[in-house]
Amino acid sequence: MSMSPVGSLRTHACGQLGIDDVGTQVVLGGWVDTRRDHGGVAFLDLRDRSGIVQVVADPEASEALAAAHKVRPEWVLRVTGVVRERPAGMVNENLPTGQVEVAATTVEVLSVAEPPPFPITDDVEVGEEARLRHRYIDLRRPSMRRRLEVRSAMNRVIRDVMDRNGFLEVETPILTRATPEGARDFLVPSRLKPGSTYALPQSPQLFKQLLQVAGVERYWQIVRCFRDEDQRADRQLEFTQLDVEASFVAEDDIFALTEDVVAAVWNRVGGIDLPTPFERVTWDQATRRWGTDKPDRRFGLELIDLGEVYAGTEVGVFKGALEAGGSVIAVCLPGGGELTRKQFDGWVEWAQKQGAKGLAWGVFHEPDDEAGPLRSPLAKFMSDDELASLRAACRADTGDAVFFGAGETLFTRELMGAFRLAVARDQGLIDTTRTDAFFVTQFPMFEPTDEGGWAPRHHPFTSPDAESAATFDTDPANATARAYDLVINGHEAAGGSIRIHDAAMQQRVFSFLGIDEDEARNKFGFLLRGLAHGAPPHGGIAAGLDRWVMLLTGGDNIRDVIAFPKTQSGACLLTEAPSPYDEGALREVGLRLAPGVGGDGGAEQQSSA
Numbered sequence: 285m286s287m288s289p290v291g292s293l294r295t296h297a298c299g300q301l302g303i304d305d306v307g308t309q310v311v312l313g314g315w316v317d318t319r320r321d322h323g324g325v326a327f328l329d330l331r332d333r334s335g336i337v338q339v340v341a342d343p344e345a346s347e348a349l350a351a352a353h354k355v356r357p358e359w360v361l362r363v364t365g366v367v368r369e370r371p372a373g374m375v376n377e378n379l380p381t382g383q384v385e386v387a388a389t390t391v392e393v394l395s396v397a398e399p400p401p402f403p404i405t406d407d408v409e410v411g412e413e414a415r416l417r418h419r420y421i422d423l424r425r426p427s428m429r430r431r432l433e434v435r436s437a438m439n440r441v442i443r444d445v446m447d448r449n450g451f452l453e454v455e456t457p458i459l460t461r462a463t464p465e466g467a468r469d470f471l472v473p474s475r476l477k478p479g480s481t482y483a484l485p486q487s488p489q490l491f492k493q494l495l496q497v498a499g500v501e502r503y504w505q506i507v508r509c510f511r512d513e514d515q516r517a518d519r520q521l522e523f524t525q526l527d528v529e530a531s532f533v534a535e536d537d538i539f540a541l542t543e544d545v546v547a548a549v550w551n552r553v554g555g556i557d558l559p560t561p562f563e564r565v566t567w568d569q570a571t572r573r574w575g576t577d578k579p580d581r582r583f584g585l586e587l588i589d590l591g592e593v594y595a596g597t598e599v600g601v602f603k604g605a606l607e608a609g610g611s612v613i614a615v616c617l618p619g620g621g622e623l624t625r626k627q628f629d630g631w632v633e634w635a636q637k638q639g640a641k642g643l644a645w646g647v648f649h650e651p652d653d654e655a656g657p658l659r660s661p662l663a664k665f666m667s668d669d670e671l672a673s674l675r676a677a678c679r680a681d682t683g684d685a686v687f688f689g690a691g692e693t694l695f696t697r698e699l700m701g702a703f704r705l706a707v708a709r710d711q712g713l714i715d716t717t718r719t720d721a722f723f724v725t726q727f728p729m730f731e732p733t734d735e736g737g738w739a740p741r742h743h744p745f746t747s748p749d750a751e752s753a754a755t756f757d758t759d760p761a762n763a764t765a766r767a768y769d770l771v772i773n774g775h776e777a778a779g780g781s782i783r784i785h786d787a788a789m790q791q792r793v794f795s796f797l798g799i800d801e802d803e804a805r806n807k808f809g810f811l812l813r814g815l816a817h818g819a820p821p822h823g824g825i826a827a828g829l830d831r832w833v834m835l836l837t838g839g840d841n842i843r844d845v846i847a848f849p850k851t852q853s854g855a856c857l858l859t860e861a862p863s864p865y866d867e868g869a870l871r872e873v874g875l876r877l878a879p880g881v882g883g884d885g886g887a888e889q890q891s892s893a
Contacts, residue, residue: 293362299335303383305367310386312337312363313394315424316355317404326352328391330363333429338376338385339363351391358404360395363388412843417857419848431845435833437553439506442526445545451502451528456491458508459483463490463807468512470521478874484510487826489745490811492529493783496822497814501531506829520830520842521850528780529824535768538780538825539564539723542770545827546721546777554836556719562770563722570724571694575613575701577727580774581720583713585704587697588614590688593673599665601644605690612690613700616678617707620685621647621659631687634706640699644688648680662688705774716838721772729756729763737798742767744793745811746781747823753789757796770827772835780825787815 290297294313301310314332321327326349328339341352348365355361365388376382401418402410406427415422422428446453462469462483469483485491487509495503510522526545530537543560550556570577573586590612594602602612617623628645635643646660656663657671666674678686687707689700708714729748730738738760740746747766748756756763770778784790790812794804804812833845843849850856870876 297334298330298332298337299380301337301367301381301384301386303369306369306384308367310365310367312339312361312365312386314361315397316357316359316361318357319352319355321353324349328352328355328361328363328388330361330386331424335380337381338370338379339365339388339391340385341388341391345387345389348388348391351393352388355391355393356397356399358397358400359393360397362392362394364390364392412851413857416843416849416851419858423847428844431833431837431839432847434553434836435829435845438549438829438832438836441549441552442506442545445548446504446528449502449541449544451504451530452500453505454495454500454503455505456485456488456495456507458485460485460491461810470510470512473870473873473875475873478872486511487525488527489743490808492527492824493745493811493819493822494814496529496531496785497817497819501820503527503529503824520846521854523842524829526778526827526829527824528826529822531820531822533782533821533823535725535766535782535823538782538823539768542778542825542827546770546772549832550719550836558719558721564725565722566726567724567728568726571697571701575697575699575704577724577769578771578774578776579701580705580708580714581722582715582718582773583708585615585617585708585713587700587704588616588677590614590674590677593670593677597666597670599662599670601641601662601690602688605692605696608692610691611693611696612688613696614674614678614689615687615700615704615707616680617685617687617711618681619683621683623685628685631703631707635689635699635703638699638702639695640689640691643703644690646686646688648675648678648682648684648686650682651675658686660686719773719835721770721777724769724771725767726764727767727769728761729765729767730760732761738796740793740797741765742779742781744797744799745783745790747784747789757792760796766823768825770825775831775835776828777831777835778825778827780823782821782823785815785819785821787812787819790815 291313294311296305296310296312298312298314312330312332314330317329317331317336319326319328324343326341328341329336330339341349343349363386365386367384368387370383370385400421402408402414402421404421404424406425410422423432459472459482462471462481467486469486471481471483474480474482488505488507492503505527507525507527508522509525512521513519528541539561543562547558547560550558567577570579572589573579574581575587591606594606594612597603605612631645632643644660644662646658646663649655649657649659651657657675658666663671674686678684680686687703689696689703726749728741729746729752731741733739742765749764749766752763766782768780769776784793791801791804794808799807830842830845834840834842837845839845848856848858855861
């Protein structure tokens with residue numbers, strides 16, 4: 285026997301009643317959205333997850349009317365009545381059920397509610413702290429309910445696509461061994477082995493690779509992951525990802541599967557048709573053109589390298605940067621000459637807050653203008669050839685503005701990439717009606733550390749490309765990995781790689797990273813043993829589903845698409861977690877607090893939004 289879609293205490297959902305139901309006796313259950321008394325008649329808007337319907341209690345049903353007079357917003361009711369057509373002139377065109385109403389014969393109060401801490405409507409701005417502290421109220425708002433519905437629909441589509449592609453859904457452990465994957469682990473003390481800990485997984489990376497060794501060949505799951513890292517608007521301490529791994533595949537196989545999933549989700553959930561295949565852009569191309577490996581391409585303003593323009597310049601800041609092996613990079617803003625001097629100065633201050641010494645700027649005039657072809661504090665230091673070449677490089681018209689960054693190449697690219705995005709947002713240049721999805725490929729295999737060493741750009745299980753396989757440990761700065769990201773509207777929407785499947789190659793990567801054989805056996809022995817028992821070539825991808833919902837619903841804050849999120853300080857305002865650990869519980873797992881730790885701190889001190 286299957287479960288009734290509305291439960292046994294009611295016969296219909298409020299938001300699904302229509303003109304075809306006129307004359308039907310119904311039993312409804314829901315929350316009182318509003319109550320209105322009009323003389324001897326009471327009108328209740330009854331709300332459940334499906335929507336709202338108007339309930340009318342009149343003198344013909346005296347007991348129902350008496351009960352309706354007493355109810356207040358957010359009380360939970362069960363209403364029995366008959367669906368009838370609304371009188372002429374009383375139809376509500378803004379409500380899907382607006383052609384009908386329910387004439388109540390009984391009104392039963394199931395639960396009395398305190399007044400809500402804020403209005404349950406999208407028309408009123410509510411502070412995030414209040415929303416998260418009373419999340420069960422916040423989730424009653426239509427916008428929040430819609431986000432949960434989008435998430436549920438997305439998961440259904442993903443499951444359909446993965447099943448169609450022959451993938452096997454396998455669950456991997458939540459309590460596991462700590463393995464370095466780029467962020468700090470959350471540790472869980474063990475009562476069964478005092479003094480030892482489990483770790484919550486940053487991802488199922490090693491388990492999904494071992495599933496390929498096991499012959500599963502095509503694995504997937506929707507999985508919770510945990511990373512003890514600083515919070516941002518698009519990150520959480522715990523998050524949900526679509527995790528995929530497959531055997532006997534190359535990059536194009538993973539790209540095709542990802543395109544299949546993304547196109548289906550955006551079409552069936554978001555009503556957006558994404559043409560496939562998605563464009564491929566190399567990491568080098570992305571950072572040169574847009575200053576980042578996850579660019580928002582829904583507007584122009586590509587970076588302009590001015591190294592040739594200022595090769596022999598006497599402009600001090602440009603000359604110094606180029607002689608030191610750095611770059612001079614510009615962004616040209618069409619019509620930017622309309623900015624005020626205060627606005628130009630504001631962008632200079634913005635750059636300084638990003639760690640730059642400043643940001644030079646100029647406005648193009650007519651080439652024969654008396655004041656010169658460029659209004660800029662630096663114009664007097666530029667030659668006529670430089671001014672002409674600058675205009676040509678920028679493809680600038682009179683009235684356009686140019687902004688310059690100069691310094692170490694990667695930093696300057698990142699600075700100007702961040703500037704192009706910030707100024708586009710400020711000037712309203714982003715085409716929000718467009719969805720732009722593409723892959724970034726051929727990432728560097730390593731990145732330098734502050735200590736002068738090297739760290740994996742992706743993770744240490746990523747395979748080098750064919751050209752780098754022989755030289756990555758002698759020329760790490762130029763080593764390229766078989767890694768890739770999916771970027772949607774300026775957000776990293778998924779990331780993955782072709783993995784190392786040879787145990788000797790994996791040990792070689794560990795050795796280059798300073799992990800000797802003993803440490804490798806201690807930390808990754810189970811992986812190395814698995815690889816030694818016949819591992820097929822394999823690769824995969826992981827997609828941040830919280831970000832997908834944020835993108836599908838047009839939001840910019842990941843906390844709005846998670847039912848019970850943490851604040852930016854990592855606190856759960858609803859449950860007041862994290863909370864002080866009981867000393868007895870600590871002793872039971874063989875731990876004690878260090879001097880000066882704990883005390884009266886509590887969750888409340890850590891819970892500021």
